[in-house]
Amino acid sequence: MTNELQLIKLYCAICHHYDTNLVVMTQRQSNNFCPKFTDEECMTVYLWGIIQQKYEVKAIYRYIKNHYNEWFPELPSYQAFNKRICYLADAFKVLADNLLTDTFIDPEVNTYVIDSMPIFVANNRRSGVARTASELCNKGYCASKGMFYYGVKLHAYSQCRNHALPLLTAVSLSSASECDLPVAKRMLEDVFDVDIYADKMYKCADWEASLKQTNNVSIITPVKLKRNKSKLSYFEKLYSSSVSSVRQPIESFFNWLQVKTHIHLASKVRSADGLLAFIFARVSVACLLFNC
Numbered sequence: 001m002t003n004e005l006q007l008i009k010l011y012c013a014i015c016h017h018y019d020t021n022l023v024v025m026t027q028r029q030s031n032n033f034c035p036k037f038t039d040e041e042c043m044t045v046y047l048w049g050i051i052q053q054k055y056e057v058k059a060i061y062r063y064i065k066n067h068y069n070e071w072f073p074e075l076p077s078y079q080a081f082n083k084r085i086c087y088l089a090d091a092f093k094v095l096a097d098n099l100l101t102d103t104f105i106d107p108e109v110n111t112y113v114i115d116s117m118p119i120f121v122a123n124n125r126r127s128g129v130a131r132t133a134s135e136l137c138n139k140g141y142c143a144s145k146g147m148f149y150y151g152v153k154l155h156a157y158s159q160c161r162n163h164a165l166p167l168l169t170a171v172s173l174s175s176a177s178e179c180d181l182p183v184a185k186r187m188l189e190d191v192f193d194v195d196i197y198a199d200k201m202y203k204c205a206d207w208e209a210s211l212k213q214t215n216n217v218s219i220i221t222p223v224k225l226k227r228n229k230s231k232l233s234y235f236e237k238l239y240s241s242s243v244s245s246v247r248q249p250i251e252s253f254f255n256w257l258q259v260k261t262h263i264h265l266a267s268k269v270r271s272a273d274g275l276l277a278f279i280f281a282r283v284s285v286a287c288l289l290f291n292c
Contacts, residue, residue: 007071010051010288011044017098018043018091025090037074042084043091045072046277050285055262057082089276096171096280099287105169110194111160112169113250114187114202116180117257118142119279121266122150133272140176151176151266154279155183158250160197165253167290171283181207191217197246200224220246261285 018026018040026039045068049060061078075081118140122130127139130150139150153174158166174183180201188196188211195218203221211217222240223232232240258264261282269275 006051007044007048007068010048011040013288014044014047014095015040017095021098022091022094025094026088037072037076037084039084039088039091041072041074042081043088043095043281045075045081046085046281047285047288050261050282051288055265056268057085085277085281086271086273089273089280092277092280092284096283096287099284099291100168100170103167103169103287103291105159105167106161109159109161111246112157112191112194112196113160113166113247114155114157114184114196114198115247115250115254116153116155116174116183117254117264118145118149118151118153118176119264119266120149120151121269121275123267124148126150132270133275135272136173136175136275138175138177140178149176152275152279153178153180153183154263154283155180155187156250156253157187157191157196158253160246160249164249165256166249168253168283168286173279188215188217191215193217195220197221197243199247257282257286260289 022039045064046057046060049063052063054060054063058078061075061081064072064075069075076084121132121137124147127148127150130137130139132150137151139148140153141148153176155172155174156168157170158168160166170187172183172187174180180199181204184198184202185207193216197220200222202219203224208219211219220243222243223236225232263279263282266275266278269278
């Protein structure tokens with residue numbers, strides 16, 4: 001499929017979702033309630049730019065201006081375009097939710113994984129002084145990179161697939177310092193009859209027992225080393241390795257998401273709405289790429 005046809009297909013999909021329920025999130029109480037450069041066009045331009053590997057708003061704007069100016073003749077100034085993206089933050093959030101809902105879930109597969117990834121608004125050096133989007137962000141520690149950062153975490157709940165990346169079915173946001181376990185408890189309240197593979201930080205005996213009894217959900221985690229033991233037994237190591245092997249594809253998915261959308265690096269964001277638009281536009285792109 002050519003780029004032109006892909007762009008038309010994307011625009012039609014955005015129009016469908018916009019007319020269905022996104023329009024409720026973009027109501028304007030002003031004389032400019034129906035701008036010449038429509039919300040559907042703005043969302044299409046932003047998502048198309050990310051798909052074309054233009055990750056900053058300014059880079060997306062220049063790309064569209066240089067290559068698709070005839071397609072979007074009412075494209076406003078860069079400042080107005082950037083402001084519009086922030087205004088559409090809630091619409092991007094609902095769009096991502098719609099696309100996740102529309103994803104085909106295999107009813108025969110009951111194996112899922114849950115994990116989180118950091119989204120950096122400020123790096124280690126500036127993590128103690130950054131204040132951008134303070135309604136959502138704070139300072140936290142990323143164990144995989146061994147560094148402090150200022151930002152949020154994206155939590156992903158995905159269905160496992162054979163010889164393929166797991167299929168994203170739900171996402172949630174939390175501040176960088178929030179523990180993964182409380183977020184998982186909120187995400188899994190309405191999940192039933194599945195086995196969920198997770199990291200050690202999700203281990204909680206009382207919660208696991210309650211979830212198993214009420215929802216028939218099994219939380220499967222590696223063996224946690226007890227205080228009175230210096231190392232795991234051979235069979236405990238074997239069990240932990242098997243659990244980790246099931247969990248490994250979620251790490252591959254996060255890496256794929258970073259490569260395709262640069263979602264992990266939000267250092268150019270300057271507001272909470274900008275951060276929400278940044279994240280959920282990229283989640284939407286991930287869903288679109290999976291379903292195309």
